[in-house]
Amino acid sequence: MKDLSLHVMDLLQNSTVVDSSIITLDIIDSIKDNIFKFTITDDGRGMSKEFLSKVTDPYSTTRTTRKVGLGLPLIKMNSEHCGGGFEIESTLGKGTKLTFWFEHNHLDRPPMGDLAGVFVLTIAQNEAIRFKLNYQTDVDTFEFDTLEVKEALDGMSLNNMDIIKMLREMIEENLKEIKAND
Secondary structure, eight states: OOSHHHHHHHHHHHHHTTTOSEEEEEEEEETTTTEEEEEEEEOSOOOOHHHHHTTTSTTOOOOSSOSOOOHHHHHHHHHHHTTOEEEEEEETTTEEEEEEEEETTOTTOOOOOOHHHHHHHHHHHOTTSEEEEEEEESSOEEEEEHHHHHHHHTTOOTTSHHHHHHHHHHHHHHHHHTTTTO
8 A cells, every 4th residue: 555544544444344333543653752653443343362363364354255355464564564563452342452553764664645534534434433533743632533523513414525625624734733744
C-alpha cells in the first residue's frame, strides 16, 4: 500500500465486520521520540488463540470471498522493515487490540496519506459503530468521537455528503494545528 492511511482503512474495516460497537484509533506521531505508532482497538468478536497465532499468515483469513488476507501481513512487514514493530492481542468474545509502529524518520516509512478522508469515509459507512480518534503529536492531542458528533448533529446522518465534507475539513484543520505528521 502506498501510504499509511490505506493500511489504517483496511485495518479499520477488519474491525467493522466483527460486530464491534466501539472502535478506537490512537496515533502517536512524535518526531522528538522518533516514533509513529498506531493502535486500533475494537470490542468485536475477537479471535481464538489458534487463529491469533497464524493471523499474519497471508493464507489465514476469515473471508469467504477470497482465500488470501494481506492486510495484517503487509503492515507487519512494513513496520518491521522501518525499524518498528507489530503486536496483536485478542480475546474471543471481547475484542482485539492491534499496534504497529515505525521509526518516524525511517527513509522507507510510507507517508501518512489522507487519514482524515479515510477515517470519515469509514465512519460514514458504519454509522452504528462509535469511532474514536486520538492523535497525539509533540505539540498537542486531537480527540474526535462520533458520539459527540452525532449529538451535535441532532440526528443528521453521517453519511450525508455535506457532513462528510465538513467532518473531513474539521479533522484536517485540527491535525494541521497540532502539526500532525510534519
